[in-house]
Amino acid sequence: MTEPxxxxxxxxxxxxxxxxxxxxxxxxxxGRVSDLTAxxxxxxxxxxxxxxxPPYGILVFFFAxxxxxxxxxxxxxxxxxxxxxxxxxxxxxxxDTYLTVVWRTFxxxxxxxxxxxxxxxxxxxxxxxxxxxTTLLLLLVILPFWTSYIIRMYAWINILQSDGVLDSILNxxxxxxxxLLYTKTAVLIGFTYVWLPLAVLPFYASLTNLDGDxxxxxxxxGAGPIRTFLSVTLPMTINGVITGIVLVFIPTxxxxxxxxxxxxxxxxxxxxxxxxQFKSAFNWPFGAAIGMVISVVVVALLLLATRFGGGxxxxxxxxx
Amino acid sequence: xxxxxxRGLTKEFGDLVAVDDVDFDVEDGEFVSxxxxxxxxxxxxxxxxxxxxxxxxxxxxxxxxxxxxSPPFERDVNMVFQDLALFPHLTVAENIxxxxxxxxxxxxxxxxxxxxxxxxxxxxxxxDRSPAELSGGEQQRVALARALVxxxxxxxxxEPLSSLDRKLRQHMQGExxxxxxxxxxxxxxxxxxxxxxxxxxxxxxxxxxxxxQQVGTVEELYETPASRFVADFxxxxxxxxxxxxxxxxxxxxxxxxxxEVTVPRDAAVGDVAVDDAVDVCVRPFQVRVEPxxxxxxxxxxxxxxxxxxxxxxxxSYQGSDSQYGIETDRWGRLSAEIxxxxxxxxxxxxxxxxxxxxxxxxxxxxxxxxxxxxx
Numbered sequence: 183m184t185e186p187x188x189x190x191x192x193x194x195x196x197x198x199x200x201x202x203x204x205x206x207x208x209x210x211x212x213g214r215v216s217d218l219t220a221x222x223x224x225x226x227x228x229x230x231x232x233x234x235x236p237p238y239g240i241l242v243f244f245f246a247x248x249x250x251x252x253x254x255x256x257x258x259x260x261x262x263x264x265x266x267x268x269x270x271x272x273x274x275x276x277x278d279t280y281l282t283v284v285w286r287t288f289x290x291x292x293x294x295x296x297x298x299x300x301x302x303x304x305x306x307x308x309x310x311x312x313x314x315x316t317t318l319l320l321l322l323v324i325l326p327f328w329t330s331y332i333i334r335m336y337a338w339i340n341i342l343q344s345d346g347v348l349d350s351i352l353n354x355x356x357x358x359x360x361x362l363l364y365t366k367t368a369v370l371i372g373f374t375y376v377w378l379p380l381a382v383l384p385f386y387a388s389l390t391n392l393d394g395d396x397x398x399x400x401x402x403x404g405a406g407p408i409r410t411f412l413s414v415t416l417p418m419t420i421n422g423v424i425t426g427i428v429l430v431f432i433p434t435x436x437x438x439x440x441x442x443x444x445x446x447x448x449x450x451x452x453x454x455x456x457x458x459q460f461k462s463a464f465n466w467p468f469g470a471a472i473g474m475v476i477s478v479v480v481v482a483l484l485l486l487a488t489r490f491g492g493g494x495x496x497x498x499x500x501x502x
Numbered sequence: 503x504x505x506x507x508x509r510g511l512t513k514e515f516g517d518l519v520a521v522d523d524v525d526f527d528v529e530d531g532e533f534v535s536x537x538x539x540x541x542x543x544x545x546x547x548x549x550x551x552x553x554x555x556x557x558x559x560x561x562x563x564x565x566x567x568x569x570x571x572s573p574p575f576e577r578d579v580n581m582v583f584q585d586l587a588l589f590p591h592l593t594v595a596e597n598i599x600x601x602x603x604x605x606x607x608x609x610x611x612x613x614x615x616x617x618x619x620x621x622x623x624x625x626x627x628x629x630d631r632s633p634a635e636l637s638g639g640e641q642q643r644v645a646l647a648r649a650l651v652x653x654x655x656x657x658x659x660x661e662p663l664s665s666l667d668r669k670l671r672q673h674m675q676g677e678x679x680x681x682x683x684x685x686x687x688x689x690x691x692x693x694x695x696x697x698x699x700x701x702x703x704x705x706x707x708x709x710x711x712x713x714x715q716q717v718g719t720v721e722e723l724y725e726t727p728a729s730r731f732v733a734d735f736x737x738x739x740x741x742x743x744x745x746x747x748x749x750x751x752x753x754x755x756x757x758x759x760x761x762e763v764t765v766p767r768d769a770a771v772g773d774v775a776v777d778d779a780v781d782v783c784v785r786p787f788q789v790r791v792e793p794x795x796x797x798x799x800x801x802x803x804x805x806x807x808x809x810x811x812x813x814x815x816x817x818s819y820q821g822s823d824s825q826y827g828i829e830t831d832r833w834g835r836l837s838a839e840i841x842x843x844x845x846x847x848x849x850x851x852x853x854x855x856x857x858x859x860x861x862x863x864x865x866x867x868x869x870x871x872x873x874x875x876x877x
Contacts, residue, residue, distance in 0.1 A: 393585075393587065395583050395585060395587035396587050396589060398554055398574070398581075398583070398587065399581070399583060399587035399588075399589070400589075400600070401553075401554075401573065401574040401575045402552060402553075402554075402574050402575070402579075402580055402581045403575075403580065403600050403601035403604055403648070403652065404575045404601050404604035404605050404652070405575055405600075405604045406573075406575050409604060413600075414589060417591050418590075418591060
């Protein structure tokens, strides 16, 4: 029985009766698989490429090439294929209106990131340290992701609008209506709600890995709760914190749906301006130029923040 | 006045009584170990002294001040953790200086005291390294230095040596004793390892099932164990089942199988009465082994010895001594620790020990009665 499978696909043609045929068939398959394995074994670079290739291919095709296309278009006048020019950049960087929008976007992003980081850290901390129902609580945190972003924003419109859910509740308990829709507060609430899970997950991951003995050791050595947090808990989880901050800050900076639906016309953010250039003004080169500038600004800010954060906490407790 | 006074200490986790009405004292400058098997509640006692657990009931006084209810960072004790809990994001020197920094010691003095402590634990020049670059033994020293540098009234140890190999552990035991004397600090050490406890401690607190079994010096515990459990736990012991047949002023008559032996009255720990079922315990090093003669295998009340014949079943060399496992005809398996290594497996031998060397423990109800004689 083992004989055919030893020989290289020679068994396939040998048999008249059914049994050897099936044996021969499987032997042929075995033979091919081991040929491929042997082929790859001798070519380690090809093997690596066969694993790493597809994801890199996707990245190049859907990310690097479009980015490059955007860069090229941003140097063209008026429309795709227009004359080469620096005008788009000059227009954008010399316009007070646009720079005000960028500044506002930056401020809102910083505020959102700070709120989400604080709330998210407290949430992750309580899930890890004060509860046994960790899985259930994490599931509840992720649950909103199962509903469409747009639908959730419309839900917030319902809650925040004048005489909406929030105002009705306030009326019931005898408080004046606030009518938060189309205010900056509404934008902050919406962002906080949407990005919270993104921050909680990395915070949670880093906090689970934190050895509880280190916290006890710190308290044993005379550090109260706040000092223990600042000199042990936070530095030990700083990588998760930076990850969470990055995950919140970037999408907030480029966001256009939330500010449009909840912020109205008083809270224009740069993402809305870019979207407008592409979808209404049909000035793709100008939109591309703004996009490039914003990308550079965000990447620079993040590099700064990571460097700063790493230096502040990574070097250890002697700094405080 | 004791440095540490523990009275009626009790800790319940739900229905489980982890620590049950524990009393003990630690005097200034002592090295006391709490010894017990895993699950005996010894670590819980330590954690209550440190302030990580709140007692359900009882008092803990440090320097005559009640500390129950005050948080760990307000207690004048420092702990060496089982897995050491060195801060991985700080250097060795920063780890050691952590406590000083929390209590507001200026940087100059901090550096000086950290430096002195590194010398004390023989890690000069290691200050700028990360704890991860150090060996297990070196990390132990850092953890010890981190606790000692604050000059606490009491240093607590939660089995920190258990992860080390035997040789290093023995070395660290010596180091602990040296450092304890040099710094004149009081140590309270928790362990399940009787070897460590016997080696380092001035006094031992033996804990089982949340209750104190015995408190005393190493010699007291070894020579006059208060219970069968302590006898078993501190060193090895052979136990032979017997029954009390006579009690008078100076002696107790025991029926051990098919013979009767008279032992001194003070061999019995606690009260015994006629008809009580008892365990007669003897240390392996007190058992004599001889080649089997013709008629030596009779327990003889007159000459005050226990004797039996048996077959050698196992033998292990332990340096100068050999430990024999002997299957006796009368009392099942016994172990004997003797100098001579002249017996082979399957040899027939006679074993004997003096009545003066035994301890007699009354069997409580039938709880332990199903244990067999040998141990």
